[in-house]
Amino acid sequence: xxxxxxxxxPPGSREPGIVELSAAFGIxxxxxxxxxxxxxxxxxxxxxxxxGTFVADSK
Numbered sequence: 001x002x003x004x005x006x007x008x009x010p011p012g013s014r015e016p017g018i019v020e021l022s023a024a025f026g027i028x029x030x031x032x033x034x035x036x037x038x039x040x041x042x043x044x045x046x047x048x049x050x051x052g053t054f055v056a057d058s059k
Contacts, residue, residue: 012054021036
């Protein structure tokens with residue numbers, strides 16, 4: 001496992017792309033995709049077609 005990476009993104013901020021996330025965390029792109037899908041399913045992030053993935057507003 002790669003060194004631990006921690007990042008905090010404020011509500012409304014754009015998340016890095018799959019390639020950037022996989023490189024930063026030392027994981028496969030498919031794992032980064034699954035993680036973002038989980039965050040999307042739980043409402044933590046939202047994806048806007050053609051724009052990217054953004055941190056959802058606070059609940």
